[in-house]
Amino acid sequence: MTFPIVPDLLSSLFKKPNTNPFPAPQLPPTVTGLLDEVNQGKAELNPPVPAPERLRGKMTYNRETCIGCNLCIKVCPAHAIEAIPAVKKVRFYVSQCIQCGQCTEICPKQCLALSGEFLNASHDRYDRSLIVER
Amino acid sequence: MKTIEVKKPSGYFTQIGPAHPALKEPVMFNLDVEGERIIKADFAPGMSHRGIEWMGLRRNCIQVIYLAERICGICGITHSISFVRAVEQIAQIQVPVRAHYIRSIVGELERIHSHLLWAGVAAHELGFDSAFYLAWRVRENVMDLVEYLTGNRVHYAMIQIGGVRRDITREQFPRIEESMKFFDNAYDQLARVFLDDTTVQMRCRDCGVLTYEEARQLCPVGPTARASGIKKDVRVDHPYAGYADLDIEYMTPDRLTGEVRGDVYDRIVVRLLEVKQSIALVRQLLEQMPDGPLLAIPKPAVLLAKLKGAAGEAVGRHEAPRGEVMHYVRLEAGKDEPVSWKVKASSYSNYLSWIPMMEGEQIADIPIIAASIDPCISCTDRVALVQDGNRRVLTKAELHRLSVEKTRRIQASLSAR
Amino acid sequence: MSVNEILLAAGGALIMAFFSMVGGLWFAGIDRVLAARMQARIGPPVRQPFLDIAKLMIKQNVVPANAIPWLFNGAPVVALASAVTILLYIPMAGIPGLPILQGHGDLVLIMYLLILPALAMVAGGLAAGSPYATIGAQREMVTMIAYELPLAATIIAFAWKFASLGIEHPFSLATVAAQPVWTLVGPVGFMGLLLLLVTMLLVVPGELGRIPFDAPEAETEIAGGLLVEYSGRNLALFTLSLAVKTIVVTSLIVGLFFPWNLTDILAVACCATTAAMINLAFFILKLLVVMFFSVTLVRISVARFRINQVVDVYWKILGVLALLGMFLVMADALF
Known part of the structure; x- marks a missing residue:
């Protein structure tokens, strides 16, 4: 009879846990209260795990250089880009975007890019922070 | 090959799925069991067709x-x-x-x-x-x-x-x-x-x-x-x-x-x-x-x-x-x-091997046997036929008839061009 | 028994019930944290089981349409009550007044009482009217039969040893507590006792329905088995009875194998209250150590057995081991 995992188990009893910690160790009574305390310097949040350089995150859009060719709309698999024909510009819905980055490759003016920003959660899918227009 | 002694055609009928802790994705197993032993196993996919x-x-x-x-x-x-x-x-x-x-x-x-x-x-x-x-x-x-x-x-x-x-x-x-x-x-x-x-x-x-x-x-x-x-x-x-x-x-x-x-x-x-x-x-x-x-x-x-x-x-x-x-x-x-x-997802080819694997084993083995082919059920589900709220499985004859009809349709549209 | 004594016993039983539930839940929390740490996780806070019970208490208590309501609702109460009852017979750390029903029951009674919570679960499972619960109930009955053999062999070995020495009441736990059995045997008997200890440690997961002997509840196979239809208050009662049962079986092992008290070892003489406190703390420590080796470590280091393997392990391996231990203890007397 062999139980090869037992030594590993006993040794990890004395090691640091492998889990990436949540921002707060345990659910606080109120999240806003905790955030207030953090702002006042009373509490501390665990820092997020560093993201790699190439991470594909939220869109960035340079409205000035955009010529309104709509090629990005043609290749967007998620229909996350909306044309504004009146001003010949486009609008991005981050909640719909799948961050494939195909639009950044087809753009003739290189006015699109993917930033490393990945904390995009919100209660409202049409939140101001989730619509990129400029 | 295992020999399965079947005393009576079906013992006790039980189902596992479509939502069950043993299954990470929805599929249904229909089992005839005798005590803990599985006499006859069958499965019904098509629970998560996504189009x-x-x-x-x-x-x-x-x-x-x-x-x-x-x-x-x-x-x-x-x-x-x-x-x-x-x-x-x-x-x-x-x-x-x-x-x-x-x-x-x-x-x-x-x-x-x-x-x-x-x-x-x-x-x-x-x-x-x-x-x-x-x-x-x-x-x-x-x-x-x-x-x-x-x-x-x-x-x-x-x-x-x-x-x-x-x-x-x-x-x-x-x-x-x-x-x-x-x-x-x-x-x-x-x-x-x-x-x-x-x-x-x-x-x-x-x-x-x-x-x-x-x-x-x-x-x-x-x-x-x-x-x-x-x-x-x-x-x-x-x-x-x-x-x-x-x-x-x-x-x-x-x-x-x-x-x-x-x-x-x-x-x-x-x-x-x-x-x-x-x-x-x-x-x-x-x-x-x-x-x-x-x-x-x-x-x-x-x-x-x-x-x-x-x-x-x-x-x-x-x-x-x-x-x-x-x-x-x-x-x-x-x-x-x-x-x-x-x-054609890979699990489509592997599904059928569940049946010989399960028959003759115990209920306790269903989770590990189901998992052992690493099924990717949502990838595989291509079509689900539901008519008037009832699920239906197409027989070979029906499928053949539908294929012939489609071929005729395509031929007609091609000749019309 | 006079009326006064009965009242005293009843009050004591209530206090005992309260402390065993709190202690059991606390043990469950420690068990979860230790298991998490061994699996390199952070794990829940120690108070998590208390929060779980509080949550279950405010949740809806669903009784399935095809269940037998009185049996379905009665089973959790019986399970908890019987688990608490056993505790009234088990000596604890030589604290005066404990066990409350001292002199009324012996090891054989405890063996039978240990079956009661499991039987209640079987009844509840069968009354639930769910195929998974039925499978779970059948498995629970088989498990019960399976772990009886090693358990009985251990208890017989103890009783035989005491009886052979001409001690009165060989089946009484007070006898065992008074004279640690290790001191009564020679080297061969010592080996036998070690085997019996290992057996008993592995009977515990079966008693408590923990991995690898958790076939009756097997989450991935029959979705919680016996408990699949239970929710709300009823589930809370079952959880509590499991917590109390943890205390019961660990105390039983401590009572049988490690009845020493810290004050006796160190030969400290101090006032009765302080001595009782020290002994209680030492007793709880012993319980924790037993729980760590019989529940926590076992349940995370192996895979779940099939029900036929549960029987094989309990009869063919642990049963033989226990019988061997029993014979060694008996053979010891010949040398």
Whole structure:
């Protein structure tokens, strides 16, 4: 009879846990209260795990250089880009975007890019922070 | 082959699924049991049809790559490689060699992560949660590596028609090698924990047996077939991407244990061996990778124009972690969207082997047997027929009639042109 | 028994019930944290089981349409009550007044009482009218039969040893507590006792329905088995009875194998209250150590057995081991 995992188990009893910690160790009574305390310097949040350089995150859009060719709309698999024909510009819905980055490759003016920003959660899918227009 | 003594035609009828802790995705097992023993097993798929092919027919080929990537939540590259290979054949695009190599590297990293994920799920089904945490902890490393190389943990977005979108540069090699060293050690640890453990052996040895003969008849693919001793691997049989230049062999369980029994244990052995093989393959690929361009047609707009002019049909194949994946694509000139797109996920071929595996075993073995073929149920479900609220299964005769009718329709439309 | 004594016993039983529930839940929390740490996780806070019970208490108590309501609702109460009852017979750390029913029951009674919570669960499972619960109930009955053999062998070995020495009331736990059995045997008997200890440690997961002997509840196979239809207050009662049962079986092992008290070992003489406190703390420590080796470590380092393997392990391996231990203890007297 062999139980090869037992030594590993006993040794990890004395090691640091492998889990990436949540921002707060345990659910606080109120999240806003905790955030207030953090702002006042009373509490501390665990820092997020560093993201790699190439991470594909939220869109960035340079409205000035955009010529309104709509090629990005043609290749967007998620229909996350909306044309504004009146001003010949486009609008991005981050909640719909799948961050494939195909639009950044087809753009003739290189006015699109993917930033490393990945904390995009919100209660409202049409939140101001989730619509990129400029 | 097991002989099943059936005393009466059916004992006690019980169902497992479609929503059950043993199943990570919805499928239903209909079982005739006698006490704990399964006398007759059957399954009903089609619980999570998502209409992905239908969506694909309304998008151009570049958009479909990312849609295909999302057929499976685990194999991020499997379906996009298969789809892209089919389109490349139709449009006669020559993929640069470096792109081939990068595809293979990402494919092998995906195999490592998928097999580790499976090992964790299998351990959990056995109630062996420590091994589950161990396997997934190890897997985290390959996820980080893939994120570092491609920019995302699951949906890599690496594949483009005619090549790959991102390079793997020399500066990144040390980080990859670091991970490979980690996996060398992790492989030893996992092999020890999964293969030497007495309780795992008690549960998995001679449980859920798929004999060589049964496997020949049912045509499973991937590790399920190889665990039954069938030498079958698209990477070896019909080399593609960078695989033609590599030393790559069929991974059958006898390489480690010296015999082929075709049970759940052998399927664990095969997957662990493939993790080891993938580590070696990644090293080989990095060593032999030539310089050169990444894309045959660098400008996506030009590519779209070329695809619009392409016409024809082709099949693209890839050896996914679960076995062979096949995409049939048909393009017509003057159309951006594919006219036809048919996906055969690897689990589709493996489903039927559940029946001989389960019959004669116990209810307790259902979770591990169901998991042992690593089913990807949502990837596989292609159609569900529901009429007036009742599910229906088409018989062979009905399917034949429908096919004949469709052929007649197509012939009529062609002659009318 | 006078009325006064009965009242005293009843009050004591209530206090005992309260403390055993709190202690059991606290033990469950420690068990979860230790298991998490061994699996390199952070794990829940120690008070998590208390929060779980509080949550279950405010949740709806669903009784399935095809269940037998009185049996379905009665089973959890019986399970908890019987688990608490056993505790009234088990000596604890030589604290005066404990066990409350001192001199009324012996090891054989405890053996039978240990079956009661499991039987209540079987009844509840069968009354639930769910196929998974029925399978779970059948498995629970088989498990009960399976672990009786090693358990009985251990108890017989103890009783035989005491009887052979001419001690009165060989089946009484007070006798065992008064004279640690290790001191009564020679080297051969010592080996036998070690075997019996290992057996008993592995009977515990079966008694408590923990991995690897959790086939009756097997989450991935029959979705919680016996408890699949239970929710709300009823599930809370079952959870509490499991927590109390943890205390019961660990105390039983401590009572049988490690009855020493810290004050006796160190030969400290101090006032009765302080001595009782010290002994209680030492007793709880012993319980924790036993729980760690019999529940926590076992449940995370192996895979779940099939029900036929449960029987095989208990009869063919642990049963033989226990019988061997029993014979060694008996053979010891010959040398």
